[in-house]
Amino acid sequence: MDERRTVTLDRRLADRRTALSEMRVVIEAIAPQIDDGRFAPKRTPGEPVHVGARIFADGHDVLRAIVADRPAAPGGTDAGAWRATDMTLVSPGTDHWRAAFTVSQPGWHLFRLAAWVDRFQTWRRDLRIKSAAGQRVTLELLEGALLVREAAERAIDASDPAVERAASAADRQWLLLQADLLSDSGADVDRVGIGLSGDLDQLMRRYPDQRQATVSPVLRVWVDRARARVGAWYEFFPRSASPDPARSGTLREAMAWLPRIADLGFDVVYLPPIHPIGRRFRKGRNNRLTAADDDPGSPWAIGSPAGGHDAVDPGLGTIADFVAFRGAAERLGLEVALDLAWQCSPDHPWVTEHPEWFRHRPDGTIAYAENPPKRYQDIYPLDFAGPAWRELWRALLDVTLFWVGHGVRIFRVDNPHTKSLPFWEWLIREVQSRDPGVLFLSEAFTRPAVMRYLAKAGFTQSYTYFTWRNTKAELIDYLAELTQSESAEYLRPNLFANTPDILHAYLQEGGRPAFEARLVLAATLAATYGIYSGFELCEGRAVPGTEEYLDSEKYQIRQWDWNRPGHIQELVCRVNHIRRTRPALQFNDSLRFHDTDNPALVAYSKADPDGRSLILVVVNLDPRYMQHGYVRVPLDRLEQPADLPYPARDLLTGVRYDWRGEWNYVRLDPGIRQAHIIELRHP
């Protein structure tokens, strides 16, 4: 018998307000739930939801608890059958119960807990104790017969369409027979045997009396498609695909780059905004305040007479070109992510068509963006809480759905923390209620509470502080927060190793070994990571004293030689291949750090969800010098006896080491290798 199907939740419970007197059982501290159910934890299909709760009642009766779950119907209605899983009391002293279920399709998945006093199990426990103590149990046997007869009645309730259980006339007959035997005139000792029999126990569990059950509120889990959890992202400016530096590359030209990106093993290609760019107050090369006539401007200054957020920059091509680009990517196994940057250049059509969507100053001008004393005169913020908010929000939803209509199902959202937080909750819900497979990546580098709130409010993934966490202690602390704290239930980190805005000093100064180290860290610490193009070339030239790229593609058209000496494309390709073939690297929750005797060596492991192997990563954080030392292998995770040798195979090089015991030696020499990605198999 499938353990998960031994009992179902009587659907009548869902609608019934249990009488106060009947709710003897208390269910509290249910996990996972975010802010008492206001928000939902996130999963992808096939992932388990481990449910825990404190469950107790007065007195000493035996309790039974189940968690019932089901996908919400696509329309959000309450159709669909509840699947019930028995919960287990794991810690009697703290009344902690738990169970797990697995989610399947994208969309809302519902669960609720029910718990009740199990009169038969209580009776059975007491019967065993009393008969063992030699007490007379004649009355007890009659009481048991009554309980069994009641269960038999429940076994024919199948005619009631409200009851979701596979009732059986055979079960009923068998239960009635047991009841007769229990109340028979036979010897007590024989009847005790019937009362304690395993068969009776099994069948009684199948037809429990849930009339006095306490039922929790319905709680939700949001299920995204798998790409929400795992993926390797590649960001590039399509206009840099131009063979002529004097003009923008086109989307058609950028298509030629896609095979290389696919060969490198990436899953998502993310393009900065592809819309027409404003002319007024356009920024020049290296962020100069005035642009030369041939400066193309920042793609984030959106809008010109050629169109706004639903148009393609004429230099890049047309909507048809974008559709062709997307199709080419998909044929290579690449998904295209677009940028949502809700701001306008002074030349955006909305400035004249919908001036009410902007904030006006006493002289009638539109307020540009400011962070006093800094001024951003090329950007007009939209007024998300202004008098015309309804029409504005609707228009932004329409833009999003426009791109969804053109096949875009991943959006990278620019600076969401500077736009109304309720807006995001609304927008994402509106889009995902139409297509639960649309994903949103939050680019909010701000305070933890705000980053977390955006994730709770609906963002699928979030940028992180990873670029600024470079020492061993920083990495250990921050990844523990990202993968082991409550926020891991709803905030999925996307570890970009660089972005057009962030070229960390570690990369500027560390050269190729630094790029190697950060690539391996990003790609193995988190199931989702990304690089901005140029990383694979170890491009490290910055505007001095800043994290800005020198001659940044944000403000000018660049040309790249993908075969330029010193690149690390073989490593990128190898790492992405390992990620694809090793499920351990496709999840975050199993990440654990391990001791090393050298502060420049960071070591951590992730376990295969099937429990067959462990991926152990060791990275030399020092891009300059050889570092060696001993790493403490987590033999407990591996169930590896400490006294036997075992093979440790480096998936980057294929080299096999013979290790023994906990502490094993590693040596990582910049210029030779910066990291090990070692596979350890269960013996």
Place this chain on the structure above:
Amino acid sequence: MDERRTVTLDRRLADRRTALSEMRVVIEAIAPQIDDGRFAPKRTPGEPVHVGARIFADGHDVLRAIVADRPAAPGGTDAGAWRATDMTLVSPGTDHWRAAFTVSQPGWHLFRLAAWVDRFQTWRRDLRIKSAAGQRVTLELLEGALLVREAAERAIDASDPAVERAASAADRQWLLLQADLLSDSGADVDRVGIGLSGDLDQLMRRYPDQRQATVSPVLRVWVDRARARVGAWYEFFPRSASPDPARSGTLREAMAWLPRIADLGFDVVYLPPIHPIGRRFRKGRNNRLTAADDDPGSPWAIGSPAGGHDAVDPGLGTIADFVAFRGAAERLGLEVALDLAWQCSPDHPWVTEHPEWFRHRPDGTIAYAENPPKRYQDIYPLDFAGPAWRELWRALLDVTLFWVGHGVRIFRVDNPHTKSLPFWEWLIREVQSRDPGVLFLSEAFTRPAVMRYLAKAGFTQSYTYFTWRNTKAELIDYLAELTQSESAEYLRPNLFANTPDILHAYLQEGGRPAFEARLVLAATLAATYGIYSGFELCEGRAVPGTEEYLDSEKYQIRQWDWNRPGHIQELVCRVNHIRRTRPALQFNDSLRFHDTDNPALVAYSKADPDGRSLILVVVNLDPRYMQHGYVRVPLDRLEQPADLPYPARDLLTGVRYDWRGEWNYVRLDPGIRQAHIIELRHP
């Protein structure tokens, strides 16, 4: 100007559903609240409620947050004015805000948070930055004038009865003048001075624009009278006041004991059940299964032909005698607590009048209490979740109100964890809605989750595991849990040092020094503590191998010589006097333990709420041997410079020690003294 009155909460907010677009501010993680507001934290009049929350919005605007509080009207209606207190951002990195208010009268006290984007403060901050940077601010000054004019309009809203603020025509005129000056043609620099003036700031804070405020749900605090927080309890069996051991003492005779109890400094006299005692299956002396004819039986086997829970045992007297006893106690400053033990002897009138309130067996008999294989045939449990639960619950409420009607406002509740948990929540709410000053002490020695739930559900105080916490580590761990964990918000410990059921081996074996140590611990670790009579005589004779008293008063009538050698009544009197005169000992939250260099010496301190002094207690936990060593005095709590000498006065002996620095020497010798209660005053 009273800082707490600078702004009020616009009452219209309470009813208004703020438009989604307007709620830019998020308020989350509000504390204190228990189980997301399902239950309430507890306070007594004069105690502060420290409110904290994470509050943030999109972008970089200046926020303002208030907590508004008021007593709920007696009838529970929404009358009464909200008092507003400004919250302070205490940790910008975590967006943590806080404020405090003080509760006054017993009953429900309500609070809610409101937070909004403060457009004027944002404007003022930016004006300061821009003008300091030498930027032209002409437009900004006009914008400021508009904000000030809007505030002036709010200053005449006093005609609107929905607005609870002291609006002022003078304020309005002054604000209009400032607005005129800001939009005047004067020099920018002068107008900037007006915009940044402190006077304008003050008045603008008084008339904020709360239209787009985010308002939290209303949260509750339960306010008990002070006796809920602080008190010394004394338990005794009134039938032991008999001059003739062959008959029960009467309540009139027990009155003669009250002056001694009052002189000892107790506040509450708690009597075990005073009702008629059943005859059938009555327990004999020392819990024998059969009683002799003259055995009086256990007072917890309630009910006989003479009556049930609303009657007085004829041996003790009449209701009139109880009223006289209560009056005599009150004249001595003693309050009388009665026992609520919801169970019946087989002779209880309800057994025949209301058989439907009990569980019946197949042979028609009523089920007696069991904990298999143990049987308690003298006790019939009531069926709290049975078919007649409504009438039963009502009858139990009537019994409680009967005693409230006879002046009883404290109840000690017997084994509440074996009765329906929802019943308690209902009963206590019903009683306290009639008289919020009625207090309930929970006698539930069970698992932490259940003990805590009873406290959350309404019990004023709870018995604890204190009797079983005797080592230094046990005391430190357990008191930290009781006074520093979240449960301290709702579970008030009552540290009974002994009970008729619990005479711990430490007392049985340790003799007088053990009683001294446990008295000082109970009386100074918690604001509420108690002893069961005999403790002051160091009565330590037990049924061997158990924690039961030998010849327990539970089953027989005893006689006591209160002047018997070896008593510790002077110490009890002294300790209770110190408790009454030192507010530090009347609260639990300031308890901190301190290092000693001797594991037999436990040291802790409590701070006077007015911050003037510290009570430092040092107890020798070893009842046999002299223990001495060094104690680390918390000079930081005292703001005492480490290099100056300071006086340490022992309030038990009046002896003054001259201490210097952190570590000071103590010596505690059983037979001389077992503890110091030292007062340290701020320099």
